[in-house]
Amino acid sequence: MRTSIATVSLSGSLTEKLTAASRAGFDGVEIFENDLLASPLTPEEIRERCADLGLTVDLYQPMRDIEAVPEEEFRRNLRRARHKFELMRRLGADTVLVCSSVHPLAIDDDALAAEQLSRLADLARESGIRVAYEALAWGRHVSTYDHAWHIVESAGHPALGTCLDSFHILSRGSDPKGIEDIPGEKIFFLQLADAPLLAMDVLQWSRHYRCFPGQGGFDVAGLVGHVLRAGYDGPLSLEVFNDVFRQAEAGPTAVDAHRSLLVLQEALGVAELPAPVVPTGVAFAELVTPDAEPVAEVLGALGFARTARHRSKPVDLWQAGEARILVNTGPAARRDGTGLAAIGLESPDPAGAARRAEALLAPVLPRRRASEDAPLDAVAAPDGTELFFCATDRPELPSWRADFEDTGQEPQAAGVRRIDHLALVQPWHQFDEATLFHRAVLGLAAQESVDVADPYGLLRSRAVTSADGGVRIALSVGAAPADDTVHAQHIALATDDVVAAARRLREAGGPLLPMPANYYDDLAARFDFADGELATYRELGILYDRDAYGEFRHCYTRTVGRVFFELVQRDGGYRGYGAQNAPVRLAAQHAARRLTDG
Ligand SMILES: O=C(O)c1ccc(O)c(O)c1
Numbered sequence: 328m329r330t331s332i333a334t335v336s337l338s339g340s341l342t343e344k345l346t347a348a349s350r351a352g353f354d355g356v357e358i359f360e361n362d363l364l365a366s367p368l369t370p371e372e373i374r375e376r377c378a379d380l381g382l383t384v385d386l387y388q389p390m391r392d393i394e395a396v397p398e399e400e401f402r403r404n405l406r407r408a409r410h411k412f413e414l415m416r417r418l419g420a421d422t423v424l425v426c427s428s429v430h431p432l433a434i435d436d437d438a439l440a441a442e443q444l445s446r447l448a449d450l451a452r453e454s455g456i457r458v459a460y461e462a463l464a465w466g467r468h469v470s471t472y473d474h475a476w477h478i479v480e481s482a483g484h485p486a487l488g489t490c491l492d493s494f495h496i497l498s499r500g501s502d503p504k505g506i507e508d509i510p511g512e513k514i515f516f517l518q519l520a521d522a523p524l525l526a527m528d529v530l531q532w533s534r535h536y537r538c539f540p541g542q543g544g545f546d547v548a549g550l551v552g553h554v555l556r557a558g559y560d561g562p563l564s565l566e567v568f569n570d571v572f573r574q575a576e577a578g579p580t581a582v583d584a585h586r587s588l589l590v591l592q593e594a595l596g597v598a599e600l601p602a603p604v605v606p607t608g609v610a611f612a613e614l615v616t617p618d619a620e621p622v623a624e625v626l627g628a629l630g631f632a633r634t635a636r637h638r639s640k641p642v643d644l645w646q647a648g649e650a651r652i653l654v655n656t657g658p659a660a661r662r663d664g665t666g667l668a669a670i671g672l673e674s675p676d677p678a679g680a681a682r683r684a685e686a687l688l689a690p691v692l693p694r695r696r697a698s699e700d701a702p703l704d705a706v707a708a709p710d711g712t713e714l715f716f717c718a719t720d721r722p723e724l725p726s727w728r729a730d731f732e733d734t735g736q737e738p739q740a741a742g743v744r745r746i747d748h749l750a751l752v753q754p755w756h757q758f759d760e761a762t763l764f765h766r767a768v769l770g771l772a773a774q775e776s777v778d779v780a781d782p783y784g785l786l787r788s789r790a791v792t793s794a795d796g797g798v799r800i801a802l803s804v805g806a807a808p809a810d811d812t813v814h815a816q817h818i819a820l821a822t823d824d825v826v827a828a829a830r831r832l833r834e835a836g837g838p839l840l841p842m843p844a845n846y847y848d849d850l851a852a853r854f855d856f857a858d859g860e861l862a863t864y865r866e867l868g869i870l871y872d873r874d875a876y877g878e879f880r881h882c883y884t885r886t887v888g889r890v891f892f893e894l895v896q897r898d899g900g901y902r903g904y905g906a907q908n909a910p911v912r913l914a915a916q917h918a919a920r921r922l923t924d925g
Pocket residue numbers: 388389424426461463492518533534566
């Protein structure tokens with residue numbers, strides 16, 4: 328289907344918005360009046376720019392407070408409309424959106440509304456324009472889609488139809504099934520937006536919190552299904568008012584937006600994408616660092632051994648159990664400092680996984696490899712983390728492991744079994760995009776979003792996981808630009824005995840993060856522990872949590888550059904990530920940083 332986006336959904340000047348929409352693959356735009364008013368381009372120049380960019384102008388909007396008003400007021404409205412229709416002719420737009428009146432003079436009289444909309448449509452038709460009437464959820468007398476449709480139906484005018492907007496329909500809890508009773512050719516336009524499920528004033532909700540389909544809590548795909556069954560064949564158009572997108576760069580937002588429509592069309596069966604290939608495990612995590620020494624110290628204390636070295640690049644493989652960490656001291660590292668740069672995902676079909684990622688607009692990465700290296704398919708996640716699709720132990724496929732030569736060192740028996748999860752702090756404006764990306768591109772399931780108090784802010788955190796927990800990625804975000812040392816990425820390592828692992832870490836001189844005594848007093852109040860158990864946790868800085876399925880014990884290292892490590896012990900099928908303990912951990916990290924910084 329054709330795709331379109333309202334200019335209000337993107338940041339910047341009208342030219343920047345149009346360029347971003349075109350680059351991301353949209354076919355058309357809805358031009359918002361304010362964007363046009365503020366543009367130095369004439370309507371003809373805008374029309375030309377759109378044509379050059381391969382965009383059609385699918386809608387001009389909005390016209391407000393038109394209908395069901397006293398005659399004198401309505402005549403002024405027609406005069407206004409005449410000007411706008413002339414403007415639309417110059418712009419090359421043939422459909423105008425009229426949203427239901429919020430005017431204090433508006434009269435609760437459907438017959439009058441129908442009559443005046445009919446007269447407006449008469450005038451529009453003279454200019455070859457169609458009028459699409461939309462119910463705003465907070466309209467004064469018309470606030471539901473079926474009410475707007477009844478007015479359009481009774482007007483019976485060929486140049487008057489309705490515009491459906493998923494936000495207005497779903498925010499009011501209207502049953503979208505009734506859409507199928509509207510003849511498809513009378514649905515002149517379809518606007519799509521999702522939103523998180525919030526209990527708040529609907530106008531504020533709409534103007535600040537709309538997001539792209541799949542990023543909120545509405546069944547947007549279900550609604551579109553009804554619209555398609557009604558026979559609608561116009562574009563799918565995104566109309567998203569969102570405080571974050573208004574500030575974020577238009578280019579990436581437009582890509583995120585277009586990806587959401589690809590996923591939506593796949594769900595509806597009207598577009599085919601390469602099938603998702605769900606990763607089965609974490610092949611490796613790759614750290615880049617200008618100075619391998621501090622990283623090597625922590626990894627050594629955690630029981631990792633440097634088991635192999637890349638044949639042609641300055642990359643070491645450190646291993647403990649099935650946990651593999653690459654330490655890269657190459658050129659990228661010298662630029663960025665110590666951080667988590669890449670994740671290797673074990674994939675049943677690496678090439679297929681990369682094809683899906685590419686179809687969903689993920690940047691495909693050039694293979695940074697020497698000619699003798701194994702080919703590795705890789706794409707970039709929205710935050711820039713490189714994702715490699717790997718086939719580690721399958722003789723029929725090339726393996727990244729073959730590029731490494733064994734050093735002869737064996738991992739110590741320190742009890743680290745595997746990578747339990749990776750925690751990735753997202754740039755403040757990319758959280759919803761990151762969640763949709765990991766769900767749609769990688770086929771991971773998004774868990775509930777949780778709020779975590781930080782002494783200096785509030786974090787939102789949401790895990791995306793594979794069904795068996797083989798891949799767990801915890802995404803989080805703060806409202807403000809992140810403090811790199813505290814809101815750092817981290818690698819959580821699974822162990823069967825966190826007490827033993829923490830002891831060994833400390834004995835090896837590893838930098839365990841100390842926790843405040845008050846936390847342990849609270850644990851004593853909340854849970855019954857065996858004799859001495861709590862004292863051990865207190866001594867080692869181990870945190871404790873419990874859910875309906877099992878128990879969780881975990882502790883942290885101090886931060887090295889922009890990365891730290893966690894040791895975790897899951898028992899009895901515990902599903903979470905210790906979010907309950909995160910505020911204490913964050914406070915401890917802030918305190919540790921103050922000590923280091925002086
Ligand atoms: O918030 C508004 O005013 C507004 C304007 C035009 C629309 O299409 C809409 O859905 C909302």
